[in-house]
Amino acid sequence: QQQVKQSPQSLIVQKGGIPIINCAYENTAFDYFPWYQQFPGKGPALLIAIRPDVSEKKEGRFTISFNKSAKQFSLHIMDSQPGDSATYFCAPPPVFGKGTRLSVIA
Amino acid sequence: ETGVTQTPRHLVMGMTNKKSLKCEQHLGHNAMYWYKQSAKKPLELMFVYSLEERVENNSVPSRFSPECPNSSHLFLHLHTLQPEDSALYLCASSQEASGDYGYTFGSGTRLTVV
Numbered sequence: 001q002q003q004v005k006q007s008p009q010s011l012i013v014q015k016g017g018i019p020i021i022n023c024a025y026e027n028t029a030f031d032y033f034p035w036y037q038q039f040p041g042k043g044p045a046l047l048i049a050i051r052p053d054v055s056e057k058k059e060g061r062f063t064i065s066f067n068k069s070a071k072q073f074s075l076h077i078m079d080s081q082p083g084d085s086a087t088y089f090c091a092p093p094p095v096f097g098k099g100t101r102l103s104v105i106a
Numbered sequence: 107e108t109g110v111t112q113t114p115r116h117l118v119m120g121m122t123n124k125k126s127l128k129c130e131q132h133l134g135h136n137a138m139y140w141y142k143q144s145a146k147k148p149l150e151l152m153f154v155y156s157l158e159e160r161v162e163n164n165s166v167p168s169r170f171s172p173e174c175p176n177s178s179h180l181f182l183h184l185h186t187l188q189p190e191d192s193a194l195y196l197c198a199s200s201q202e203a204s205g206d207y208g209y210t211f212g213s214g215t216r217l218t219v220v
Contacts, residue, residue, distance in 0.1 A: 042214075095148075
């Protein structure tokens with residue numbers, strides 16, 4: 001079955017730090033590599049996504065790095081804030097990672 | 107509120123009850139989905155509808171019965187559920203069934219089976 005392996009499961013960083021969440025995949029047919037953000041009591045929301053023809057994409061404080069040969073992509077959050085505390089999922093369709101619970105402490 | 111609305115937000119039902127979850131999207135999307143989210147498990151895709159036709163059913167027990175009367179509405183009919191079915195049920199929509207333009211999720215229905 002198609003799978004992705006997301007790490008770490010949980011992460012605690014100080015405000016202003018740069019948390020990095022990684023996702024390794026097996027299926028080379030994946031063509032779209034998104035990250036979703038989920039707050040308690042809400043559904044996941046699309047945060048940022050990348051296509052395999054580029055190696056990096058930035059949107060505000062969020063950056064995706066994509067390594068096609070290693071079959072990995074990662075999410076970086078610059079200048080992290082307490083409001084970024086949430087669960088993050090990598091989700092090349094149709095699969096979802098198990099999620100990373102991020103806590104940003106002031 | 108997102109473009110996908112789910113009702114009710116919370117539901118408590120007995121194992122012999124029959125209830126339905128409702129999902130509505132006004133995004134003009136062609137595909138709709140039901141997902142199950144349990145603690146410490148990945149999101150589980152249950153059903154996919156594309157242009158009102160079911161295109162995927164991931165070995166879901168028959169006590170869950172989906173219905174898609176039109177491209178804007180999706181229902182999940184529930185009957186004789188088990189306590190292990192307690193979870194957050196999420197509805198999502200996307201431009202097309204490949205999901206290659208991202209999903210828009212509702213806020214979910216928190217289901218508790220007693």
